[in-house]
Amino acid sequence: MNRYQKLAWFNLIVIAATIIITSAAIAIEIHIREYSTTGLYFFVATLALLKFKPFLFKKPQGGNKVVCDERDSFIIKRALSFAYTTFWWVFILSCFLLFLIIGPRNSVPTITLPLMAIGGALFMQIVCSVAILVQYGRSGKGEKS
């Protein structure tokens, strides 16, 4: 398993943990107090683990070490392209569905917009990581770097 696969797995695990922990925290707090304020803190605290990627998965140091070859960079580019393309469709769907479900004369709280942006970022990260893992495949075909 090379560095990009490890990064992709790390992204997926952290995002899944964030969703589970935040949902559980909100559910428990709503069950106890009938409203929730700590969900955001759990969300940010768990998601902040993504910022430790450069320390956890360091690039190989030294002149002789290879960081990535042409195949790796091609896989990353394709994964990014796929993530952006799917985001574009999600963006269109979310705008139209919100408009159609709520109705043209109604309004939504402004907090919906930053939530949409965060949701979009998480969605792109998930799609990109899955695309990287799918392209590398299951078996190790010389992916050590």
Added chain:
Amino acid sequence: MNEPKAGSWLYFFLGLACFLIPGVVAVFIVYDQGVSFIPVFMFAGIVIWGGLFWLFPFTFGKLGKGKKKVSFDERDQLIHKKAVMVGYVALWLYFVAACVIAWCIVGPNGSISVNVMPLTLLGGLVIFTFVQSLASLIQYGRGGKGENHE
């Protein structure tokens, strides 16, 4: 000027005009008369038009020229891919900026009309087309460096 470069210019001017003019007219109708069928239909038309617009250069190419001529080589493909990626990055930044700016202007406790969402989508279409075309044109450069496939 080769076919993809001509397509970029087509995107740049015709695309922007086709998105902007009906979009601005629809916004004025909504602002003046409220939401009705016509502006919603116009927005839907713009989105469908934007989704199918990439077909036009290929269609014109197929209709206008013989099939044996080379109209799209590896370099054009690379330029197209890079331009699309730049367009996507600009779209993403626009989406985040639109969400955060609206939140900052209205305030965390306020609410915004749902009509803003199709408008955001329209803006996204315009920005994507604009940036993609601009990136293509910048990559092809100003002079014709052997871009004639004739």
